[in-house]
Structures are given as structure tokens and as C-alpha cells.
Amino acid sequence: xxxxxxxxxxxxxxxxxxxxxxxxxxxxxxxxxxxxxxxxxxxxxxxxxxxxxxxxxxxxxxxxxxxxxxxxxxxxxxxxxxxxxxxxxxxxxxxxxxxxxxxxxxxxxxxxxxxxxxxxxxxxxxxxxxxxxxxxxxxxxxxxxxxxxxxxxxxxxxxxxxxxxxxxxxxxxxxxxxxxxxxxxxxxxxxxxxxxxxxxxxxxxxxxxxxxxxxxxxxxxxxxxxxxxxxxxxxxxxxxxxxxxxxxxxxxxxxxxxxxxxxxxxxxxxxxxxxxxxxxxxxxxxxxxxxxxxxxxxxxxxxxxxxxxxxxxxxxxxxxxxxxxxxxxxxxxxxxxxxxxxxxxxxxxxxxxxxxxxxxxxxxxxxxxxxxxxxxxxxxxxxxxxxxxxxxxxxxxxxxxxxxxxxxxxxxxxxxxxxxxxxxxxxxxxxxxxxxxxxxxxxxxxxxxxxxxxxxxx
Amino acid sequence: xxxxxxxxxxxxxxxxxxxxxxxxxxxxxxxxxxxxxxxxxxxxxxxxxxxxxxxxxxxxxxxxxxxxxxxxxxxxxxxxxxxxxxxxxxxxxxxxxxxxxxxxxxxxxxxxxxxxxxxxxxxxxxxxxxxxxxxxxxxxxxxxxxxxxxxxxxxxxxxxxxxxxxxxxxxxxxxxxxxxxxxxxxxxxxxxxxxxxxxxxxxxxxxxxxxxxxxxxxxxxxxxxxxxxxxxxxxxxxxxxxxxxxxxxxxxxxxxxxxxxxxxxxxxxxxxxxxxxxxxxxxxxxxxxxxxxxxxxxxxxxxxxxxxxxxxxxxxxxxxxxxxxxxxxxxxxxxxxxxxxxxxxxxxxxxxxxxxxxxxxxxxxxxxxxxxxxxxxxxxxxxxxxxxxxxxxxx
Numbered sequence: 001x002x003x004x005x006x007x008x009x010x011x012x013x014x015x016x017x018x019x020x021x022x023x024x025x026x027x028x029x030x031x032x033x034x035x036x037x038x039x040x041x042x043x044x045x046x047x048x049x050x051x052x053x054x055x056x057x058x059x060x061x062x063x064x065x066x067x068x069x070x071x072x073x074x075x076x077x078x079x080x081x082x083x084x085x086x087x088x089x090x091x092x093x094x095x096x097x098x099x100x101x102x103x104x105x106x107x108x109x110x111x112x113x114x115x116x117x118x119x120x121x122x123x124x125x126x127x128x129x130x131x132x133x134x135x136x137x138x139x140x141x142x143x144x145x146x147x148x149x150x151x152x153x154x155x156x157x158x159x160x161x162x163x164x165x166x167x168x169x170x171x172x173x174x175x176x177x178x179x180x181x182x183x184x185x186x187x188x189x190x191x192x193x194x195x196x197x198x199x200x201x202x203x204x205x206x207x208x209x210x211x212x213x214x215x216x217x218x219x220x221x222x223x224x225x226x227x228x229x230x231x232x233x234x235x236x237x238x239x240x241x242x243x244x245x246x247x248x249x250x251x252x253x254x255x256x257x258x259x260x261x262x263x264x265x266x267x268x269x270x271x272x273x274x275x276x277x278x279x280x281x282x283x284x285x286x287x288x289x290x291x292x293x294x295x296x297x298x299x300x301x302x303x304x305x306x307x308x309x310x311x312x313x314x315x316x317x318x319x320x321x322x323x324x325x326x327x328x329x330x331x332x333x334x335x336x337x338x339x340x341x342x343x344x345x346x347x348x349x350x351x352x353x354x355x356x357x358x359x360x361x362x363x364x365x366x367x368x369x370x371x372x373x374x375x376x377x378x379x380x381x382x383x384x385x386x387x388x389x390x391x392x393x394x395x396x397x398x399x400x401x402x403x404x405x406x407x408x409x410x411x412x413x414x415x416x417x418x419x420x421x422x423x424x425x426x427x428x429x430x431x432x433x434x435x436x437x438x439x440x441x442x443x444x445x446x447x448x449x450x451x452x453x454x455x456x457x458x
Numbered sequence: 459x460x461x462x463x464x465x466x467x468x469x470x471x472x473x474x475x476x477x478x479x480x481x482x483x484x485x486x487x488x489x490x491x492x493x494x495x496x497x498x499x500x501x502x503x504x505x506x507x508x509x510x511x512x513x514x515x516x517x518x519x520x521x522x523x524x525x526x527x528x529x530x531x532x533x534x535x536x537x538x539x540x541x542x543x544x545x546x547x548x549x550x551x552x553x554x555x556x557x558x559x560x561x562x563x564x565x566x567x568x569x570x571x572x573x574x575x576x577x578x579x580x581x582x583x584x585x586x587x588x589x590x591x592x593x594x595x596x597x598x599x600x601x602x603x604x605x606x607x608x609x610x611x612x613x614x615x616x617x618x619x620x621x622x623x624x625x626x627x628x629x630x631x632x633x634x635x636x637x638x639x640x641x642x643x644x645x646x647x648x649x650x651x652x653x654x655x656x657x658x659x660x661x662x663x664x665x666x667x668x669x670x671x672x673x674x675x676x677x678x679x680x681x682x683x684x685x686x687x688x689x690x691x692x693x694x695x696x697x698x699x700x701x702x703x704x705x706x707x708x709x710x711x712x713x714x715x716x717x718x719x720x721x722x723x724x725x726x727x728x729x730x731x732x733x734x735x736x737x738x739x740x741x742x743x744x745x746x747x748x749x750x751x752x753x754x755x756x757x758x759x760x761x762x763x764x765x766x767x768x769x770x771x772x773x774x775x776x777x778x779x780x781x782x783x784x785x786x787x788x789x790x791x792x793x794x795x796x797x798x799x800x801x802x803x804x805x806x807x808x809x810x811x812x813x814x815x816x817x818x819x820x821x822x823x824x825x826x827x828x829x830x831x832x833x834x835x836x837x838x839x840x841x842x843x844x845x846x847x848x849x850x851x852x853x
Contacts, residue, residue, distance in 0.1 A: 006465050006467070009465055010462075010463075010465060013462070013463050013465075014462065017462065017463065029463070029464075030463035030464070031463060031464045031465075031466065032463055032464070032465050032466070033466045033467075033468045034465065034466065034467045034468060035467075035468040035470070036468075036470070038470070038474060039468060039470050041476070042470075042474065042475055042476045045476055045479075046475075046476075054478055054479050054482075055479060056479055056482040056483040056486055056520070057479075057483075057522055058476060058479045059476055059478075059479030059480035059481070059482055059483030059484070060483045060520060060522075062476045062479070062480055063480065063483065086464075090468075104463075155482075162522060162524075163522070163523050163524050164524070165524070166524060166525075167525065295536035296535070296536060297535065297536060297537065297538075298535040298536070298537075298547070298548075299533070299535045299536070300534055300535065300536065301536070304536075347536050348536050348537045348538055348539040348541070349534055349535070349536060349537075350534070350535060350536075350537050350541045351532055351533070351534050352532070352533050352534075352535065352547055353530070353532045353533070354529050354530050357549045358546050358548070358549045359533075359546070359547050359548045359549060360544060360545065360546050360547070361541050361542065361543055361544060361545040361546075361547060362532070362543065363543065364541055364542065364543060369543075373534055376532050376533075376534055377534050380531065380532070380533075380534075385527070386524075386525065386526075387525045387526065387527055389525055405525075409530075410527040410528075410530065410531040410532075411527065411528045411530050411531075412525060412526070412527065412528060413526050413527060413528035413529070414528065416521075416523050416524065416525065416526050417525055419521070419523035420523045420524055420525050423523065
């Protein structure tokens with residue numbers, strides 16, 4: 001049952017908005033939708049989108065969310081806000097009045113972040129986000145209803161597209177060069193390299209670049225590569241493009257998880273402190289805040305880490321700096337620049353690694369250790385948690401695709417790699433080779449046309 | 459300029475848009491369970507589990523495969539400050555964090571709950587045994603009792619239905635008075651006359667042979683528990699018996715199970731002893747069969763019991779016993795619905811044991827079957843082979 005009226009929510013919202021304005025947050029118009037527990041789970045399963053194409057993975061996400069809530073292990077319960085203009089957030093009807101106030105304050109933090117952070121500004125179009133998802137959903141549904149295709153066909157392609165969704169351009173806002181520009185770039189580099197500037201220089205022996213090479217330059221955008229060079233039916237390509245567009249919409253969120261949650265937590269804390277809550281609500285506020293913004297034993301709580309860092313930046317450099325930070329950084333640079341030795345110590349951060357079947361502590365936050373820890377976090381956040389795999393070559397004879405995993409000490413999970421290669425083969429429709437490193441030895445994983453996997457030394 | 463937030467109340471009117479995706483997910487999970495059913499079932503304790511018992515199967519979610527890093531990637535966590543370099547903080551076997559499970563990408567925590575019965579149903583659905591639905595009960599007629607079924611006008615004195623005869627007499631009396639005229643009534647004398655039974659009043663019970671339908675079945679598990687049957691072999695046997703038991707239980711109302719362990723001598727034992735006590739020494743397979751026959755003789759009359767006997771052995775029988783074993787096996791075939799011999803051998807090279815060869819050569823009963831199991835994956839095909847015999851017999 002609701003222990004509040006919408007009137008009350010509006011009253012508190014006005015107060016919050018006053019503070020938001022006063023503090024200089026710059027938000028999209030805000031919309032709150034009050035919904036039931038079940039609707040909330042649905043929104044969370046479909047990433048907050050009012051409309052989304054169907055796929056079993058969202059059914060799974062729903063069950064998973066439900067389980068997590070049952071065991072009470074998610075950060076702020078029932079908080080969901082999406083990057084759109086106007087910014088849409090959901091409030092779960094059964095939450096207490098206090099939780100709604102708390103959530104609203106938190107939401108304004110995210111709203112400001114969406115509107116101002118560079119990655120969102122360059123990488124997403126908040127004005128059309130909702131329509132984009134609606135449009136995707138309509139297209140997929142049309143394919144499902146097409147008697148020539150049907151559910152299973154569409155699911156087959158979606159499964160494969162989802163498997164490869166993060167193997168795409170990861171730099172937000174990067175301009176894609178046309179083939180002509182790429183060729184020009186390669187030629188320029190060749191002439192630069194072979195230029196003989198003085199008679200003392202030896203004649204350099206550099207082969208003339210092969211301008212018919214596919215790809216011209218190695219590319220991490222495997223999805224894009226398949227779209228360009230694959231033998232996909234139009235509808236298959238369209239599905240792949242839909243999934244790719246969706247990934248591009250979400251990459252800024254993946255790249256700024258710690259900052260985004262930290263920023264929102266910083267603001268809910270600040271706003272609620274200024275709200276002059278009645279005594280009993282204030283107590284609830286402190287409790288709830290400490291629950292959300294607390295260290296997780298054995299892992300990193302982005303709410304906690306982000307909150308701590310923003311507070312520290314403010315303390316050391318003043319408030320203008322935090323606004324600048326939220327605008328320019330992403331998690332990797334944020335951590336590198338602002339996670340200090342003191343913070344590492346305060347959060348008792350340690351680094352562990354695997355030895356045999358045991359997890360063993362490798363570094364602790366002391367003088368020698370903290371920087372390693374910081375770098376490890378920076379190297380593993382956001383899209384850096386996705387293996388960097390590039391398309392190197394396509395054999396002109398049988399279209400065999402050569403991929404190289406750029407090994408940086410982190411090995412691929414082989415079970416996952418095998419399964420993912422099969423999905424890739426489903427789309428590429430030819431043999432695939434993946435060069436990687438297993439137990440410090442170079443290996444070549446082969447997935448043939450029949451999706452049979454084998455592994456050789458390479 | 460400031461716009462004030464809009465509040466909207468959302469009402470889905472009971473429409474849940476995730477229904478279809480959840481159904482599809484559930485269906486895919488079920489498919490995954492079915493594929494893996496042999497392994498799942500082999501984990502369960504054989505009997506004493508009610509069919510309604512819910513077991514939890516750790517379905518680690520349907521995996522959404524992507525390229526991900528393996529376990530050798532470094533990780534960072536928060537501690538309490540007491541950690542030192544080199545401390546062991548966990549291992550693969552135990553979940554290493556107390557933190558939210560949701561933090562582990564790719565590790566899906568949820569389990570699916572399923573009853574043993576559902577599991578068995580999945581399995582048999584897969585085995586394609588359509589007759590199960592049609593003939594759920596395998597009935598045996600035991601004609602030893604009679605049932606009264608209505609009345610008849612003729613019969614022998616012991617079956618006289620006295621109450622019914624009185625009723626018939628009263629009916630006749632009533633009819634008689636209805637037919638009597640006023641004048642006749644004036645003659646009071648007549649009214650006081652006695653109204654005796656007549657032959658036509660008498661009724662006798664009609665007896666019908668009562669065909670009592672029995673639906674009893676017993677699964678007799680015979681196993682070689684001599685020294686050569688090690689844990690792994692017993693494990694395979696156990697899984698097989700479990701499935702056989704489950705199958706039989708699906709088809710009969712009343713199912714019992716008996717365990718006979720043998721080395722050179724046989725005795726009836728409890729389930730626990732059956733699977734966990736080993737003996738040393740040699741093997742007389744015939745001893746197990748003799749014991750089974752004795753049990754059938756004493757407790758499970760084949761007239762009212764459907765008997766499923768199955769013998770698991772590693773084929774290591776003492777030669778002098780072979781002839782006797784074959785003889786007794788034939789006897790078992792005569793009294794059992796199905797009798798099976800399962801040879802459990804481990805390893806790639808499996809020479810045909812003498813006893814198995816003898817069985818194949820000398821026993822030609824349609825309800826006898828020989829199966830071989832070397833690994834977990836063989837259990838289901840073996841069961842199928844055995845049950846296919848049952849299917850043939852019924853057709």
C-alpha cells in the first residue's frame with residue numbers, strides 16, 4: 001500500500017528540484033513513472049525501455065532480478081533511470097515515501113550525468129532513445145511475424161548478435177574512416193616511412209602496402225566487419241545492426257558505471273542533507289545511504305567507490321572540479337587520475353589473483369601496492385573488461401576469417417570462446433581462426449564451417 | 459528556465475510483457491535439463507525420495523556466451539584492512555565472496571526447482587516410450603474371489619437372499635390387496651389368514667467371479683558386491699536401479715523394491731548396505747539368482763506381482779558357476795516381466811566376459827536383455843534397451 005500521495009511526492013520533488021537548480025546541476029526535464037513491483041522488474045529486465053524487442057535473455061534477466069531482490073543484494077532497490085530526453089525514471093509504488101525521496105534525489109544525479117558527460121553527449125542521442133528502441137522492437141517483431149522467417153530464425157540471429165554485441169568499436173564518438181580515407185592514410189604512412197631525406201639514409205626496404213587487403217587495417221569492430229563483408233541476408237544484417245545500435249547506446253553507461261553511480265550518490269547525499277528531513281526520515285536516510293554506499297567485501301561497489309572519489313575530489317580541488325570531472329572523464333581515466341593512495345587505504349582495497357584453484361592476495365594498499373591496485377582497476381573497468389579481439393585477415397580463397405586476441409595477461413575463458421566462435425561462424429558462414437594465448441603458450445582455435453572446434457599450437 | 463517533473467501513474471492492467479520471454483527462457487532451460495538428465499539423475503539417492511520431493515538443480519542460467527576473460531584475470535576487492543599479501547581468500551570450490559552475487563559477471567546464480575517426478579517425466583518423454591500413457595497399469599487378474607451382483611429367481615439354498623425374499627412377498631401382498639374388492643374385504647375372516655411365502659417370492663444371490671485387478675510390482679536389484687565391484691561401478695549400478703525403479707513406479711500403483719547382494723553367497727540387504735558395503739572374495743552369480751527366486755517364491759507370487767529383476771555385475775564370475783547361473787537366469791525369465799543383466803566395465807577395452815557370452819548364447823527369452831555400461835552416459839541407453847523389451851512384449 002502507498003504510504004504517501006502523489007501530491008506529497010510532488011511537494012518533495014519541488015524541494016529537490018530547488019536544490020538541484022541551486023547547486024548548478026544541469027538536467028533534462030524529468031519524468032517519474034510510478035509502477036508496481038512486477039512492472040519494475042519488467043523495466044529492469046528490458047533496461048528501462050518502455051518498448052523493447054523480445055528475446056529469451058530478457059526473460060532470464062527478469063528471473064535473475066527477481067532472485068537478486070529476493071536475497072536483497074542489489075544496491076538501491078528498484079532504482080531505474082534511463083538516458084533519454086526527457087529523462088524517464090521509475091518509482092516503485094510500494095516503496096516508502098522516504099525511499100521515493102531518496103530515489104528521486106539519486107535520479108537527478110544520473111539525469112545530470114547523462115546530459116553532460118562527454119561519452120553520452122557524443123555517443124548517444126537522448127532525444128530519440130525511446131523511439132529508437134521502439135523502432136527496433138517493431139522491426140524485430142515484423143521479422144518474427146514474417147511467415148517466411150518466424151521466431152526461431154530470428155532468435156538464431158539474435159543469439160549470435162548478442163554473443164558478439166561487445167565486439168564493436170569501443171571508443172565513443174570515434175569517426176569511422178571511409179575506405180578511401182583509410183587507403184590514403186596507409187599510403188601516406190608508407191611514403192613517410194620510405195622517404196629518403198638525406199643521402200646518409202639507407203634505402204628502406206618496405207613493401208608497398210596491399211590496398212586490397214581485407215580488412216585494410218585490423219579492426220576491433222567485428223560486428224561492423226561482418227555487416228560489411230559477410231554474406232548476410234538483408235533481414236539478418238538488419239538484426240545485427242539493431243543489436244549494434246543498442247550496444248552503442250549502452251557503451252557510455254558501461255564506461256562510466258563507477259562515475260555515474262558515484263555522481264548520483266554524491267548528489268543524493270548532498271541533496272538529502274539539505275532537505276531538512278524530519279528526524280525520523282533523516283535517520284532512515286542515514287541508514288539507507290550507508291546500505292547503498294558501503295564496501296562490498298571481496299569486490300568493488302561502484303556506488304561506494306565513485307562516491308568516495310567524488311567527495312575526495314571536491315575536498316581537494318573544490319566543487320568546480322567535480323563538475324568538470326563528470327563532464328570529461330570515464331571510469332578508466334577517473335580511476336587513474338583520482339584514486340589516491342589514501343583512498344585505497346581507506347577502502348582497504350586489495351588485489352587478488354588466481355593460483356591453482358585458490359584466490360590469493362597479491363597486493364594490498366600500502367606504499368608499494370596501491371598503485372598496482374589502481375592500475376588493475378583502471379585496466380579492468382568498462383569496456384576494458386571485454387577481450388580485445390581484432391579481425392586481421394580474410395583468406396581470399398575460402399573466406400577463412402583470422403582473429404587475433406591481443407593478449408595482455410588475461411586469458412580468454414575457453415568454454416565461452418568456443419561457444420562464441422560458433423555464433424560467429426553462424427553469421428560469417430565460413431571457417432574462423434582465433435589466435436590467443438593459453439597458459440602462456442600461443443594457440444590457434446579453429447572453428448570450421450560445421451562449427452567443430454579444435455585447438456592447435458600456433 | 460525550469461520545468462517541473464511530471465509524475466505519472468503507470469498501470470499495466472495486469473499485462474506482463476516479460477511473460478513470453480520468460481516462457482521461452484524456461485523452455486530453453488528445460489531443454490537444457492533434458493539434455494543433461496542422465497547426469498542430474500545419477501546424482502540422486504536412489505529411493506526413499508518421494509516423487510513430490512523438490513530437488514534443486516543448479517542451472518547456472520542459460521549461458522549468454524560472449525568473449526570473456528577467464529579466471530586468471532586479476533580482481534580487486536574491499537577488505538577490512540587485515541589482509542596480507544599471500545593470504546588465501548577463497549577457491550573455486552567455494553564461492554569466494556560474501557558480497558552480492560550479482561557482481562559476478564557471467565556467474566548466474568539461480569537454481570531451478572523441479573520435482574523428481576517432473577525430472578523423470580522429462581526423461582521418459584525423451585526416451586520416447588509412448589505406451590506409458592496408454593497402459594498405465596499393468597494388470598494381473600487373480601480370480602480368487604466372488605462378488606454378489608444382483609439377484610436371480612433360481613439358485614441353490616445357500617445363496618438364498620432372505621431379505622430380498624421378504625421384500626418380494628410384501629410386494630405381492632400389497633398387490634393382492636389392491637386387487638381385492640369391497641365385498642371381499644367385508645369377509646373379515648379372510649384378512650386374518652396368514653400370507654405364506656410362495657416359491658415365486660424367493661430370490662437368490664447372483665454371484666459373479668470377481669476379477670481382482672492387481673497393480674503390484676517389485677524391482678529386484680541384484681548386485682555383485684564382491685571385491686572387484688568398486689565405487690564407480692556401484693555408482694553406475696545405483697543410477698540404473700534408480701531409473702528402473704522410477705520407471706516401474708510410474709506404471710504401477712504399488713511398487714516394492716528388494717536388494718540382493720551377492721559374492722559367493724547372497725543375502726537380502728538394505729539399500730544402504732547394498733550400495734556401501736563391499737565384500738571380498740569370489741563371485742557366484744547363481745547365488746544371487748537363487749536368492750531372487752527364493753524371494754519371489756516367498757513374497758512376490760508372480761500371479762499378482764509384476765517382477766522386474768535386474769542384475770549388475772562386472773562379469774567376473776567363477777567359471778564353475780556359469781552353467782548354474784544360466785539355468786537360474788532362465789528360471790528368472792520365466793517368472794519375471796523383465797529380467798536384465800547389466801555388465802559394468804570401466805575403461806576403453808572391454809573384452810566380452812564369459813558369463814555375458816553364455817547369457818547371449820543360451821538364453822533366448824523375449825523378456826531377457828543384456829546391456830553394457832562403461833560410463834554415466836551409457837545408463838540411459840541401457841535403460842532404453844531394457845524397456846524396449848517391455849514395449850515389444852506388450853505389442
